[in-house]
Amino acid sequence: MHRNMDERLPLMEATDGARIEGVTCVRATEERTSQRGTTFRRILLGNRHGQFTLNVWQDQMPAWHGIAQGDGVWVSLIGRAGSGGYGPSWSHGEVVRLDDSHPVRDDLLPPCPVPEAELRQRWDALVAQLSAPAQALLAVVLREVTEEDYWRAPAAQRLHHAVAPFGLVWHSCEVAEAALLLARLPRYTALLNTDVLILGGLLHDVGKTLEYAVQPGVGITRAPLAAARYHTTLGVQIVTAAVTRAEAELAAAGTPRWLVDAVLAVIESHHGIREHGSPTAPASAESWVLHAADLVSARLAATQQALETATPLAEPTWYRAGTQYLQAFHEVAVLANTPPLPDAPREAVAPTVEVGEIPEGVVRLNINLEEAR
Structure with a gap:
């Protein structure tokens, strides 16, 4: 299999069946136990584009033997559908430890946007x-x-x-x-x-x-x-x-x-x-x-x-609700400062009033707001 040891792993949200590969770093690693008592390793992968976690289960752990925090790795990942209340996640297909001299270990952080x-x-x-x-x-x-x-x-x-x-x-x-x-x-x-x-x-x-x-x-x-x-x-x-x-x-x-x-x-x-x-x-x-x-x-x-890093509102994700709300407020602010387009001439339409069976002494109005606007 051809491996591009220069291309950074694209850090994107997992979808079922998606496949990505590239170089990244093991920014943190932690041994954990699932609710069923299964031991697994949670690994935080990251490069200059961002970071996300990867769960490595027992049958996959031999591939990660000798790989520690701070190491650069080339990985191929496969998207898996979510289950049990959790969203989609990545599972690894292959992993190769990189030499300590690989530049990915020194370019983990985004550059300062101010020169x-x-x-x-x-x-x-x-x-x-x-x-x-x-x-x-x-x-x-x-x-x-x-x-x-x-x-x-x-x-x-x-x-x-x-x-x-x-x-x-x-x-x-x-x-x-x-x-x-x-x-x-x-x-x-x-x-x-x-x-x-x-x-x-x-x-x-x-x-x-x-x-x-x-x-x-x-x-x-x-x-x-x-x-x-x-x-x-x-x-x-x-x-x-x-x-x-x-x-x-x-x-x-x-x-x-x-x-x-x-x-x-x-x-x-x-x-x-x-x-x-x-x-x-x-x-x-x-x-x-x-x-x-x-x-x-x-x-x-x-x-x-x-x-800058938010997912578009048209494609919301289950774990980015806070960012979604932030985007919504931002878009409202942009619209509020955008001059409105002139309305096309419209014919005046009388409000539609519907009166059905109502209790004695109570008056109910149902105005069609779209036509009345």
């Missing part, structure tokens, strides 16, 4: 608005994490800005820019400090340089310490360490302690409440604005991603 040159321009424009003391604080923090790691980091595993490199920079620039837009509201301009808004936007997620990593064949992973220490507390740790190491440098630059404290407050409170990972709730005006700006950036990016 690096544009991100650099936006970053420079934000930094140019900072005072010299604020620029000094930003410089020592980036030196602590290294600017290379900051620009290489993703902003999330999957929900928003889940790209690497540039995911964190893309999201951080959006947050700072959104915060500055909110600061233009006339009544509140004098209340908000520009240095805190920009630094808070660019550094609010700096803890993600320690929280996330990109692993070949797997994609974006969370560091073990992230289970105990969220990026809000990791960010506070990074900034505190940077300021301690560069105390004399910051003093010479005139960086005030209140600015450091304000940035730390933004970092630890930008998720709003403890249940969402914030040790403290937003207390300052800048903290509230950056909390809102963070939500705007994350939710808009997630919505855009859902719309």
Whole structure:
């Protein structure tokens, strides 16, 4: 059988009898037991197009011997009809482990949709608005994490800005820019400090340089310490360490302690409440604005991603109801902003009124709305 070891596996929804083949990666694997007590392996397959799960049953397991998380594989899959309340699924026909040097292991993530040159321009424009003391604080923090790691980091595993490199920079620039837009509201301009808004936007997620990593064949992973220490507390740790190491440098630059404290407050409170990972709730005006700006950036990016990867409404699937509703609202919004076509001249039609047998004292009207329109 001819195998194309360069073509990526098309990640599509299974239909009964469908056949697909190509290269992908084993992003995760887990041993599980069915309700009938049968042991099987659940494998998460993925490449730059997306990911989906594949159940490997006992009679198929020998073919997967020696294949582990992070490995690249060539697979052929066969669609099976759903049963027992579950939708259609894929079953594997053949699998071949790829060499570790295969490029599929390094191109699991979609590219950042914003070119690096544009991100650099936006970053420079934000930094140019900072005072010299604020620029000094930003410089020592980036030196602590290294600017290379900051620009290489993703902003999330999957929900928003889940790209690497540039995911964190893309999201951080959006947050700072959104915060500055909110600061233009006339009544509140004098209340908000520009240095805190920009630094808070660019550094609010700096803890993600320690929280996330990109692993070949797997994609974006969370560091073990992230289970105990969220990026809000990791960010506070990074900034505190940077300021301690560069105390004399910051003093010479005139960086005030209140600015450091304000940035730390933004970092630890930008998720709003403890249940969402914030040790403290937003207390300052800048903290509230950056909390809102963070939500705007994350939710808009997630919505855009859902719309771009959604199944057409004409072909709904049983497990994408949320995306279907999102599409429906999006299409309603598009129609609402589309100028209506002029109605053709119509003859006036009198409403049709039907009166049948009704209880005494009750009047019932049945108007044909189509003719009455």
